Structures are given as structure tokens and as C-alpha cells.
Amino acid sequence: MVGGIGSFTTNARVLTPGSMYPYAPILFDYIRRSMPMDRPQTLTANEVYALSAYILNLNGLVPADAVMDANSMPKVQMPNRNAFMVDDRPDAKAVRCMTDCK
């Protein structure tokens, strides 16, 4: 969950929210939907913001007294923000489907 920042330019990538996520709200979204894994969606949004702030702080990305909410979280600059590439392979194109999908 902590560390690995900068490791994406090496062969020993360390996958953590701090090293990988391009945008901080992804952390909120991930925890909000799926964590804790044995009891997903039992935390309030405020608790999830607090946990997100804690994890971001452990990664050295926000100060210990940072307040996370829908306004402040998108403003956190994630180190891997500009390192993703657009996947333009024609055979890998995702097709949005909401009903009667293949």
C-alpha cells in the first residue's frame, strides 16, 4: 500500500496507490466499492475519505493534517499522473455495453 513511487520506470515495479494511480479519487472509489474485502461498502464516505487521506499521507503525498473530500481529493497531484498511455490498438477497443452484452 505504501512506497514504490518512481519504480514504474524500472523492471521492478511496485504496485501501490502512490506509485500507480494517476488520480487520487481512484483510491476513494476503490475503497468505497470493495474494501474492507470481507465487508465491502460498510464504511461511510467520510470514513473512506479519512482512510484515503491516511494512505496518501503514508505515501508522502499529502500532509498528516490533510482533509480529503470531493473538493480536495481531485487536486492531489499523483506522481504517476502522466505516465499512462492511451491503448489505441484497434483489436483491443472497448465497446460500451449496458444490456444484452456478448
Ligand code: HEM
Ligand atoms: C478499511 C480497511 C481496508 C482498506 C482501506 C483497504 C484498501 C485497499 C486498497 C486501496 C487496495 C488496492 C491496493 C492497490 O491498488 O495497490 C486494496 C486491495 C486489496 N485488499 Fe484491501 N483494504 C482494507 C481491508 C481489507 C481486508 C480486511 C482484506 C481481506 C479480508 C483486504 C484484502 C485486499 C486484497 C486481497 C486486495 C487486492 C485485490 C486485487 O488486487 O484484486 N483488504 N485494499
